[in-house]
Amino acid sequence: MSSKLKRQPAAVSILVVAILVIWMILAAFPFLWTLWGSFKVEGDFFSKADWANALEGALTVAETGGKYTGSGFYGAWVQEEFWRAALNSIIVCFFVVTISLTLGTLGGYALARSTYRYAFWFLLAALIFRAMPPITLVSGYLPVFFDWNLWGHKSTTIIVLVAINQPFTLWMLHSFFKNIPAELDESAMVDGCTRFQAFRNVIIPVMWPGVITTGLFSFLLAYNDFAVTTMLLSKENQTMIPKINSFLGTTQTKGNVMFAVSAVVSVTAPLFLMVLFFQRQIVGGLTAGAVKG
Amino acid sequence: MKHKSFFWFVLPSAVAMILFIFLPIISVVVQSLHVEHQQVIKTVESCDLFGCRESTTIDQEATAARRAEKPLGQFAGLTTYLDRNHIAVGEVGEVWERTNTWRDFGAQMLNLPFYKAIGFTMTYTFVVTPLVIILGFIIAIAVNSALKALRGPLIFFSLLPMMITPLVGALILFWMVDARGIFGTMLQYLAGDPELSVKASTPLMWIMLMVYGVWHSAPFAFIVYYAGLQTVSQDTLEAARVDGANRWLQIRHVVIPHLLPLTTFIALMQLMDNFRVFEPIVSFSANAHATSLSWAIFNDLGGETRQLSSAAATSVLTIIGVAILLSPVLVRTWRDFDRK
Numbered sequence: 001m002s003s004k005l006k007r008q009p010a011a012v013s014i015l016v017v018a019i020l021v022i023w024m025i026l027a028a029f030p031f032l033w034t035l036w037g038s039f040k041v042e043g044d045f046f047s048k049a050d051w052a053n054a055l056e057g058a059l060t061v062a063e064t065g066g067k068y069t070g071s072g073f074y075g076a077w078v079q080e081e082f083w084r085a086a087l088n089s090i091i092v093c094f095f096v097v098t099i100s101l102t103l104g105t106l107g108g109y110a111l112a113r114s115t116y117r118y119a120f121w122f123l124l125a126a127l128i129f130r131a132m133p134p135i136t137l138v139s140g141y142l143p144v145f146f147d148w149n150l151w152g153h154k155s156t157t158i159i160v161l162v163a164i165n166q167p168f169t170l171w172m173l174h175s176f177f178k179n180i181p182a183e184l185d186e187s188a189m190v191d192g193c194t195r196f197q198a199f200r201n202v203i204i205p206v207m208w209p210g211v212i213t214t215g216l217f218s219f220l221l222a223y224n225d226f227a228v229t230t231m232l233l234s235k236e237n238q239t240m241i242p243k244i245n246s247f248l249g250t251t252q253t254k255g256n257v258m259f260a261v262s263a264v265v266s267v268t269a270p271l272f273l274m275v276l277f278f279q280r281q282i283v284g285g286l287t288a289g290a291v292k293g
Numbered sequence: 294m295k296h297k298s299f300f301w302f303v304l305p306s307a308v309a310m311i312l313f314i315f316l317p318i319i320s321v322v323v324q325s326l327h328v329e330h331q332q333v334i335k336t337v338e339s340c341d342l343f344g345c346r347e348s349t350t351i352d353q354e355a356t357a358a359r360r361a362e363k364p365l366g367q368f369a370g371l372t373t374y375l376d377r378n379h380i381a382v383g384e385v386g387e388v389w390e391r392t393n394t395w396r397d398f399g400a401q402m403l404n405l406p407f408y409k410a411i412g413f414t415m416t417y418t419f420v421v422t423p424l425v426i427i428l429g430f431i432i433a434i435a436v437n438s439a440l441k442a443l444r445g446p447l448i449f450f451s452l453l454p455m456m457i458t459p460l461v462g463a464l465i466l467f468w469m470v471d472a473r474g475i476f477g478t479m480l481q482y483l484a485g486d487p488e489l490s491v492k493a494s495t496p497l498m499w500i501m502l503m504v505y506g507v508w509h510s511a512p513f514a515f516i517v518y519y520a521g522l523q524t525v526s527q528d529t530l531e532a533a534r535v536d537g538a539n540r541w542l543q544i545r546h547v548v549i550p551h552l553l554p555l556t557t558f559i560a561l562m563q564l565m566d567n568f569r570v571f572e573p574i575v576s577f578s579a580n581a582h583a584t585s586l587s588w589a590i591f592n593d594l595g596g597e598t599r600q601l602s603s604a605a606a607t608s609v610l611t612i613i614g615v616a617i618l619l620s621p622v623l624v625r626t627w628r629d630f631d632r633k
Binding site for chain 1: 294295296298299302303305306307309310312313314315316317318319320321324364431432435436438439445447448449450451452453454456457458459460461464465466468469471473474475478479508512513516517520540565568569571572575578586587590591593594595599601604605607608611612615618619623626627630
């Protein structure tokens with residue numbers, strides 16, 4: 001590749017470098033800026049006087065004595081009990097991922113192996129369901145959930161998120177299972193296994209790369225969801241994203257917007273680590289659908 | 294696979310989808326045709342020393358009984374659809390009578406909540422989608438011609454705007470373009486107007502929301518195109534080069550045709566996702582300047598008075614919109630399958 005780069009005329013190289021530098025600034029700078037700013041006081045992060053205050057923290061020094069302050073994090077996590085929301089998020093994400101993968105692997109496997117026409121119709125229906133904006137479904141849940149006292153519980157939200165997740169999970173796992181040769185489980189069935197035994201003993205040991213990738217996306221859906229969690233969870237069961245939104249409503253008036261800033265940084269950190277460790281799987285998963293497309 | 298084993302394997306996810314996606318859609322349709330019961334008013338005559346007076350009170354018992362008898366509410370047909378908050382037939386007719394130019398008519402229409410929402414949703418969808426495709430393509434070409442050792446970190450940082458929670462990503466940008474934030478100050482400096490504020494201006498707010506949309510989705514197009522670029526046939530490129538094609542001609546006649554099927558895929562995913570634009574409007578608290586269909590439903594559902602019927606009607610109209618957007622794709626998928 002380096003030889004290819006040398007063959008480029010200088011103007012092209014400069015253009016490429018310029019595009020990459022601008023894009024890197026656009027993509028990464030907002031995160032670095034917010035991370036840096038979360039350790040300052042509000043007067044510095046939103047500086048009326050001089051934008052450079054946010055870098056040097058003139059008011060932070062004046063108000064707290066140090067160049068950095070953890071007061072935003074303390075206020076959010078301890079005072080406003082963000083830890084409770086974090087715990088709820090962990091519970092919701094864990095169950096959503098495990099349940100969607102269990103249902104998804106069974107369904108995706110069957111869809112990949114069936115040669116009948118109804119398997120195609122099933123996938124097409126799933127594609128239509130995938131296109132439904134979740135908030136339209138929420139307006140269908142609410143009256144029923146209120147009547148049957150299902151509203152507000154974590155378990156209801158988990159099941160709803162699993163269901164909303166299913167179309168995507170099925171499509172993704174279906175294309176992964178298509179890549180596992182059918183001879184593998186068929187030979188096991190010739191040897192006397194039932195369909196389920198073949199699935200358990202032959203397919204499960206080799207399916208993990210696809211399952212991990214799909215699991216990452218299920219996790220993202222549950223972790224990032226706002227529409228469903230904000231409408232279906234009661235105050236004490238709130239996950240992190242609706243909690244941040246409620247900070248904006250209550251704390252902006254109190255002048256504690258820094259709580260929201262540090263909560264935002266806290267929510268971003270796990271995503272950052274996830275991309276760092278699973279970059280290859282994420283890229284693979286995003287392109288899996290396209291290559292089939 | 295045998296019918297029976299297929300059935301048992303698919304059953305759990307089929308039940309989940311029927312219960313929580315299919316039935317809610319039906320319930321939304323039914324609900325949109327009903328309105329909540331009116332409270333039963335009764336007239337009570339109360340007599341005291343000074344004579345008798347009639348007063349009206351709400352008959353709680355009768356109201357409860359009426360609700361229990363028909364929990365869905367009163368059948369209203371299409372009235373919810375036609376009222377001022379939705380298709381607003383009466384108001385549209387009035388505006389049509391009152392205005393003389395198309396421009397004026399359009400401006401007046403944007404005062405009606407439903408048309409305001411659909412106006413922004415459509416603009417957002419059809420501006421952001423092409424921009425995402427173009428920007429993603431440019432980044433993919435640039436990253437692909439970078440040194441191999443640099444590509445890992447480049448991809449890592451490129452993924453961040455997409456992986457971030459939409460609500461959170463929009464907040465991060467919103468704080469930066471705040472009049473007291475770094476971009477906001479920069480904009481004021483560039484425009485030479487110290488009072489400039491994105492929050493206060495409708496056009497700036499629309500632009501900012503779309504900038505967020507492109508920022509958030511461009512990585513998706515980039516990754517898909519980048520993967521596609523890895524499979525461009527080197528032989529064809531070599532042949533084009535031998536025939537004297539320069540870099541631009543190579544891209545124009547070899548790379549772009551190779552990536553065209555991927556473009557359909559990206560466009561489909563982006564149309565579906567952009568049509569449901571919602572979180573940035575909440576994060577930017579933009580509802581005074583721009584609303585979307587999803588936001589309108591959210592707004593009806595939230596708050597003290599839950600306007601379930603109104604939300605349901607908007608939901609049905611949104612679902613119809615999604616169906617129209619999706620129909621070309623469905624037809625294509627179906628034809629592809631038939632050919633097989």
